[in-house]
Amino acid sequence: MDREQAISFLQEIIQIKSVNPPGNETEVALKIQALFNQHGIETELVEYDENRTNLIARLMGENSGPVLGLTGHMDVVPTGEIEWEHDPFGAEEVNGNIYGRGAVDMKSGLAACALSMVSLKEQGFPKRGEIILLATVGEEAGAVGARQLTEKGYADHLDALIIAEPTNNQIKIAHKGALWPQIVTYGKTSHGSMPEVGVNAVVHMNEIIQRILDNPFHFEDEEDPLLGRPSFSVNVIQGGSNTNVVPDQCSANIDIRTIPSLDHQQIIQQIEQVIERTKEKYPELKAKVRILNDQAPVKTSGDDPFVKLVQSVVKAADGPIELGGMTGYTDGSQFVSAKKKFPIIILGPGETSLAHQPDEFVEIDKYLNTVHLYQEIAKKFLT
Known part of the structure; x- marks a missing residue:
């Protein structure tokens, strides 16, 4: 997908009012599924409740190999009582930014996951192994979608997981x-x-x-x-x-x-x-x-080979980086309960401080850069 298509896709999912409560994530799931269908990527819908549906997407290589997980949640918090300068669901593009509820937390990260898989498919990747997207409902109220998917075994075969929460593309390996x-x-x-x-x-x-x-x-x-x-x-x-x-x-x-x-x-x-x-x-x-x-709190060792791999990719793209942690929790709190243990990192576009704020926005260049980072990580991990 080119730049304008990537921007348009993000705008379309921001314009969907998946505010939690009540959630209404199904429309987001169907929008992402339609994109994958256009590119021949296998999908599965896992219903949580009425109008609340998790999405699973798989991009499989010809040969067996490691499994890389990408995950993001589809719900957003309410817009709040303070008046916005920009329409919370207008997804306006202004001065290189896209404004809207969920622009940072975390539809830009979710869109980056999806677009990276589409781009990899267009390039003929992966040759081996698998990339799986776990798009969840209800992270903002108890990570209920991630819990459901974990209980159903969707995370049991992962070898590594990237959570696309906003970190301004800095690597976080722990959260409270x-x-x-x-x-x-x-x-x-x-x-x-x-x-x-x-x-x-x-x-x-x-x-x-x-x-x-x-x-x-x-x-x-x-x-x-x-x-x-x-x-x-x-x-x-x-x-x-x-x-x-x-x-x-x-x-x-x-x-x-x-x-x-x-x-x-x-x-x-x-x-x-x-x-x-x-x-x-x-x-x-x-x-x-x-x-x-x-x-549960989440922590991956800084010496884990997957962390080192991600560090090398981010360093090549953005220069020196430090490993950090987050005070808030993510869906990783549920995925750590999978039968198989695997490294979890948090890496995504947008400033964490803008999450849940009026006039939330993401920098377009940072969003597009994240699409590139996910592709490069996948290529290295599945080679």
């Missing part, structure tokens, strides 16, 4: 995990003028949260060279119905970002232990812990 516990306390209502008759769920929650904040699981003792320290933040608290009613329920949502040295199950057990100790002060306390999101 995410654990989102929700604590719910249960009390007993009473009239606000007679609080002694009720059981105040908000008071109980306050005590639990304060104890957790006083000692957040010894996180200060943990640090990763690429990811830094884990983080802990209480971000949502809801409780009570009216000023004159003692609240009988309160919930608190916590965002914990983890590094590979931490075990999520142990953190959950520590939260439950805090609740049990709080009962010594409030014997009538009733509480439970729900897990809203559980995404």
Whole structure:
């Protein structure tokens, strides 16, 4: 495909409103499938839910060999309450940039994956091995599509995986995990003028949260060279119905970002232990812990041969590079659960800081350069 065709394809998928919730990724999947059909590339649709469909595409060589995975998600976050200067779904081309929700996170990376496969097919690659694209639903809300594909075995035969999230084409070999516990306390209502008759769920929650904040699981003792320290933040608290009613329920949502040295199950057990100790002060306390999101951290060794291969390709194209990590999670959190272990890198067009922002945009040249990078990585890996 030439430059204008590549730009037009990206604009077309940005114009599809695959906002999550609810997702509506099927239209994106069908648009990419149509491109592959034009070029004789095998595809498969894997339905997740109504109007929500994962896409698998395979480009196979004549002989057996390694399997390179490419992946990107098709959903985007809402446009937000702040007014945009550019139409969020107009995919306007202005001064060498394409604007729109998902331009960075991550339809440009997804499009680059697809176009690299089309270009390789036109060049007669691969001669051996296989390239497989895993285009997923629901990454922005729990990586549900990646989980489904992993559970169905679509990642079990991969030998390496590139996640096309925005890194400005810098190589990331690690990202933090995410654990989102929700604590719910249960009390007993009473009239606000007679609080002694009720059981105040908000008071109980306050005590639990304060104890957790006083000692957040010894996180200060943990640090990763690429990811830094884990983080802990209480971000949502809801409780009570009216000023004159003692609240009988309160919930608190916590965002914990983890590094590979931490075990999520142990953190959950520590939260439950805090609740049990709080009962010594409030014997009538009733509480439970729900897990809203559980995404594993990801880390590939900098000495892995695939990482070295990717470094050589990126260095040849863009000059010296350093390996890094990301604070947010990706679909890699689910793909690491595949039966077979394989190196995972994160490499894609666009500035990470623009993701989820008003007037999100990607540089066209960076997007097109990523198409080239994916091709060169595939050629080296499958030679």
